[in-house]
Amino acid sequence: MNFDLTDEQKAIQSLARDFAQNEVKPRAEEMDRDEAFPYDLVKKMAELGFMGLPFPEEYGGAGADTVSYALAVMEIARADASTAITMAAHVSLGATPFYLFGTEEQKQKYLVPLAQGKMLWGFGLTEPNAGSDAGNCQTKATLQNGSWVINGTKAFITNSGTDLSGGTTITAVTGTRSDGRPEISNIIVPQDAPGFSRSKKYKKMGWRASDTRELSFVDAKVPKENLLGPQGEGYKQFLTILDGGRISVAALSLGLAMGAYDEALQYSRDRVAFGKPISKFQAIQFKLVDMLMQIEHAKLMILKAAWEKDRGRDYVQTASLAKLYAAEVSHRVVNEAVQIHGGYGFMDEYPVSRMYRDQKINEIGEGTNEVQRLVIARLMGL
Amino acid sequence: MKIVVTVKLVPDPNAEKRIDTSTKRLVRTGVETVLNPYDEYALEAALQLKEKAGGDTTVTVFAMAPESLKETLRKALAMGADDAVLLSDPALEGSDVWATSYAMSHALKKIGFDLLIVGGLSDDGSTGATPGALAEYLQTPLVTNVRKADAEGNSLKLERETDTGYQTVAAPLPCAITTALTFGEPRYASLKGIMGAKKKTIAPLTVGDLGLDREVGVSGSKTALLAANPPAARGKGQVVEAADGATGAKAIFDFLKERKLV
Ligand SMILES: Cc1cc2nc3c(=O)[nH]c(=O)nc-3n(C[C@H](O)[C@H](O)[C@H](O)COP(=O)(O)OP(=O)(O)OC[C@H]3O[C@@H](n4cnc5c(N)ncnc54)[C@H](O)[C@@H]3O)c2cc1C
Ligand SMILES: Cc1cc2nc3c(=O)[nH]c(=O)nc-3n(C[C@H](O)[C@H](O)[C@H](O)COP(=O)(O)OP(=O)(O)OC[C@H]3O[C@@H](n4cnc5c(N)ncnc54)[C@H](O)[C@@H]3O)c2cc1C
Numbered sequence: 001m002n003f004d005l006t007d008e009q010k011a012i013q014s015l016a017r018d019f020a021q022n023e024v025k026p027r028a029e030e031m032d033r034d035e036a037f038p039y040d041l042v043k044k045m046a047e048l049g050f051m052g053l054p055f056p057e058e059y060g061g062a063g064a065d066t067v068s069y070a071l072a073v074m075e076i077a078r079a080d081a082s083t084a085i086t087m088a089a090h091v092s093l094g095a096t097p098f099y100l101f102g103t104e105e106q107k108q109k110y111l112v113p114l115a116q117g118k119m120l121w122g123f124g125l126t127e128p129n130a131g132s133d134a135g136n137c138q139t140k141a142t143l144q145n146g147s148w149v150i151n152g153t154k155a156f157i158t159n160s161g162t163d164l165s166g167g168t169t170i171t172a173v174t175g176t177r178s179d180g181r182p183e184i185s186n187i188i189v190p191q192d193a194p195g196f197s198r199s200k201k202y203k204k205m206g207w208r209a210s211d212t213r214e215l216s217f218v219d220a221k222v223p224k225e226n227l228l229g230p231q232g233e234g235y236k237q238f239l240t241i242l243d244g245g246r247i248s249v250a251a252l253s254l255g256l257a258m259g260a261y262d263e264a265l266q267y268s269r270d271r272v273a274f275g276k277p278i279s280k281f282q283a284i285q286f287k288l289v290d291m292l293m294q295i296e297h298a299k300l301m302i303l304k305a306a307w308e309k310d311r312g313r314d315y316v317q318t319a320s321l322a323k324l325y326a327a328e329v330s331h332r333v334v335n336e337a338v339q340i341h342g343g344y345g346f347m348d349e350y351p352v353s354r355m356y357r358d359q360k361i362n363e364i365g366e367g368t369n370e371v372q373r374l375v376i377a378r379l380m381g382l
Numbered sequence: 383m384k385i386v387v388t389v390k391l392v393p394d395p396n397a398e399k400r401i402d403t404s405t406k407r408l409v410r411t412g413v414e415t416v417l418n419p420y421d422e423y424a425l426e427a428a429l430q431l432k433e434k435a436g437g438d439t440t441v442t443v444f445a446m447a448p449e450s451l452k453e454t455l456r457k458a459l460a461m462g463a464d465d466a467v468l469l470s471d472p473a474l475e476g477s478d479v480w481a482t483s484y485a486m487s488h489a490l491k492k493i494g495f496d497l498l499i500v501g502g503l504s505d506d507g508s509t510g511a512t513p514g515a516l517a518e519y520l521q522t523p524l525v526t527n528v529r530k531a532d533a534e535g536n537s538l539k540l541e542r543e544t545d546t547g548y549q550t551v552a553a554p555l556p557c558a559i560t561t562a563l564t565f566g567e568p569r570y571a572s573l574k575g576i577m578g579a580k581k582k583t584i585a586p587l588t589v590g591d592l593g594l595d596r597e598v599g600v601s602g603s604k605t606a607l608l609a610a611n612p613p614a615a616r617g618k619g620q621v622v623e624a625a626d627g628a629t630g631a632k633a634i635f636d637f638l639k640e641r642k643l644v
Contacts, residue, residue, distance in 0.1 A: 007453050007456060007580070008576060008577065008580060011456065011457065011460060011571065011576045011579075012573060012576055015570055015571055015572075015573070015576065018570065019570060047572065048570055048572045048573060049572050049573030049574050050573065053573060057574075057577070062572075062573035062574055062576075062577055063577050064573060064576075064577060
């Protein structure tokens, strides 16, 4: 077994770390307060190649592996979760569907500018009445005169309404299967499709600098060829997309935990109580040890899942375990980081207060902790 | 134009460092090796010149360092250098500036250059003497502390940063310069650069390739490092109790004034 990163993985990790610490971290508080989408950071990340990190060079990507991708998301989330989800959702949910299921023409038209980071793209699965139960999709698309006519609503869609957003790929019911169940397909909806509109940004507790909107389709029209993959394959396709996405959201959770740990460690050395730094109290030391222990544990699971994926092995169970575990670790670590900060941790000017708010979504997005347990139980054959 | 940039491979300036009292050398275990920070500015200058000049301008990075540090040079290649040359030889161990710049100059002659860009100072040895010594051995003019450079045919137009402003200097090629930190922040290595760097070459050189007629290493050095000591620990600070901000400020001011610091 070899735990060493390759030189390339190390270089990507250190680039992501330098970029995140120098460019992202100093902005995190202000972006959170103003709910300001970081256009300039996205532009820089695009220039550096982060927005297309795992895609082949021929499609405008950097051609790096999943381990590098996980390491990069971790480092960016360590500085700011909003910036990290903007990148991770773009790569894993926005661009990946084109890479996995697109025709050559669709890859050229969509994947190339997405991988270059010139355009952002959303993935619209969740609906107001279909979240965990995403198969219960209510949005309908019917073929009329060579066009898909779409009606329905999507909820909580990341990257769907920025000035850079080119569109969203959505799941929609396109018919009835032979067994009587609804047939789901993925449809590519560009921003300028008639009948397609976005709400204002949601007001959120965390990830406040990321772009999340409700999408509505009122007789929205797109050409027939905007189907992604074969008709009726939508359900299978989104499950595959979510499987891969788990590695990056796990990395995002872990990065946040690492950032909170960094803050807590530093604070414990600086803060003096009863005549000594609080890091000298065993109660605080034990907290820091437990935080580090869980961080290291989650890191091993995430990198193992990424490593399996890079080798073409079945990584689904490892990735689900890693996603669930990292989400729960981020909850515990961020909580203790605030505790170590005492009253200051409750104040806006200390990063841990933002991290505390940013954390909660890790246990909800891309499969709640409960749904993750369901998925794993099913994989265990229970 | 062929640009060569010298980069020293130094222990991470941000890492906590320890000196082994018996060998008087820096303990390198557990400390990552990085490109000397000043040399990243030198490389940035070279890459900017290359972008401006276009055409057949190339940037080669050169380091004299143990073979084991070879991969550290990849970062320079990822930032955009075209290739690298690494001079390593056990015979070079313990070289002072006298011997280092002698060996380096022979290697640089062998590589050949129109423009040699040297960082102003290394983070570890910090003598700042290498650029001058190299120019002497190579018999090229040296323009130090350059903040802007333009190649015009067979000569360079340079701006030198000084305390009072800047000077404009003309120099012929071949020429050596050192860069000021105002030349521009070193760029990040892009992902594309990182992925491309593994295909670029790092050519090895050894002392045997150089045809030296003098010894290098400890025996070829004139100076000897007798001790490298950490700075004296700072004494305990003085705490001033003050009733309010104004009294506190006055106490601090008096303290500084007493020491003629204001
Ligand atoms: C900021 C943000 C960004 C998002 N971005 C996107 C995006 O880009 N694209 C997208 O498609 N979606 C996105 N989502 C949606 C997200 O994936 C869903 O919110 C999530 O899957 C949960 O669905 P729900 O909100 O409908 O909760 P529900 O499914 O209503 O769940 C409510 C509660 O019931 C529990 N529950 C549900 N079913 C079961 C069960 N069978 N057994 C046990 N417990 C159960 C859940 O675990 C949860 O605790 C985003 C959400 C947020 C908040
Ligand atoms: C703690 C310490 C103290 C030392 N003190 C002395 C001393 O007092 N006198 C003495 O003669 N030697 C001394 N040396 C040895 C000296 O560091 C080496 O000879 C060194 O290679 C050149 O000097 P410098 O590090 O001071 O570089 P500087 O002259 O400060 O470096 C200027 C530039 O020269 C280039 N450069 C320097 N070395 C290399 C290299 N190996 N490869 C590529 N480019 C390079 C870089 O571009 C660098 O930015 C000392 C070394 C150490 C570690």
